[in-house]
Amino acid sequence: MRPAYVWAVFVKEWRDLLSNRLLLGAVALPAIVFAAIPTGLVAFIQVNDLDPNQLGQIQQYIANFPGLPAKLAAQGFIVTNFMAYFLLIPAMVPMAIASQSVIGEKVARSLEPQLATPLEVPELLAGKTIAAALPAVVATWGVFVAYGLVNGAIADPRLTRLVFSDQWLVAMASLVPLICLFSVLLGIIVSSRVNDARTAQQIGGFVVIPIIAIAVAQFFGGQATFTMQQVLIGNLMVASLIGLALIVGSWAFDRETIITRLG
């Protein structure tokens, strides 16, 4: 794989992406929403100086933070429990970008001229994948850092340490890029079979279901956030799914299939 060719595709994809305000909004909005809700709750508790006894169901989860005062433990639970939803950003955003990109190329019939150059299919896909995954990785990392710092500033620096825990640092470094990669591959594979970006996103949308299920199960199971073991198992599972997607993708995206069916 030649970096200059991957770079050329990446730059073209970025120019395309930056000119698409709707898509940029789709990148920014989930990141802001997933961070704003728990931060708003933490601020609400802080400003109103609420008694944890008034916080209903959350009270029973305070036991997760034995060393913290009840109010801070409640805030800690909110802050860490919502972090599972951060994984929705790498699951949703790259798929939206990748499917928009591939279907855009299908509609414009611009894949054939690209493949008529010395560009190889893996270089094309690598450029597209990096361009689709990078905004989500950067957005997730940016929100993660801001989330930790802002919540620490609102309530207590100990919240920052809860956010920047070992398991979440590992999750940000490994699980987030892996989910991004899987999401891009899924977006590309689905887009190769349909002709409308919205349909592609709807079909590929099932990827968010396991993440939402995990977040909800975590809440009702009384677990504040992931353990390191769960993060590592998650890495392994997503890596396996990527392997599967690569096999399907190499079949769906060989040069001849692109030329004769996607052009």
Place this chain on the structure above:
Amino acid sequence: MIVVEGLRKDFGRVTAVHDVSFSVGDGEIFGLLGPNGAGKTTTVRLLAGLIAPSAGSATVNGHPLGEGSQRIRALTGILTESPGLHDKLTARQNLAFYGRLYGLRGAELGRAVERYLGVVEMLPFADRRVGGFSKGMRQKIAIARALLHEPEVIYLDEPTSGLDPAAAKTVRDFVDTLRSLGRSIVICTHNLDEAERLCDRIAIMRGRLLRVDTPAGLRRHGRAATVRIELNGAGGAESFVGMLASMPSVLAAQPLSGSLVVELADPARETPDLVAALVEAGARITGVREESATLEEVYLSLVGEVGERDLRLAAVREPSVPEVAS
């Protein structure tokens, strides 16, 4: 130089291109004519190294299809059926992107982009997004893209499609210039007039090659050329038939309504001698013209369009006639 031998391409059970053999020399414009689905685009895709043949072989400037496909793509410029541009990018950005994919970098890339934007007269629109361009403007940018890296072999699929007459002439003139620079050029077109004007040789295909010849050769359709000589004075034509029959270049001669109809093997070379001999024999010639079928007539008869159309009409008139697959 393109050399094609027994090329075949199957898509599942369907054979799109069947046993195609031809060659295109340096500085030659070779036309591919045929109805929709005749295999023209598939042939070009095969030769451009975009898809692999099912059988047969071809070399492009000495590089074989298959292991040499990446090199073939590097020395090939292709104007695809659809311009396939990136609407959100400007004309300059589109060309710069493709220039990079063809290995151009830095100042060389900038010069090539400027040059070809100028060649297709699109410099004033260089920094506008392609999404707002008309069909003709997009076609011009696609042509510039195909030529940006100075390819040795060029495939042009309907090069003047969507262009106004002036722009179409500019493109034709430029293709002519490329020929004079020694490039091998293959043009796929439905425009028979354009094919006749531009191409040195034309292949008519429908899955397989039906005929390959010069435009003049195709018009004769494998028969000897006929030259009609109009004479002043009725009844005189018969008196020259005997004289003409004795000339070695004349294959056959007969009088027809006061004219002489003469069959020659090579009318371009032999007609002046024929006319000179007739004048010397006392003929008063008022007109000489080569009679041949039009390229359209030859094309339609070769691809069987006329026959099929007649059959379809018959099927409409007479329900008992089995349906003809189109």
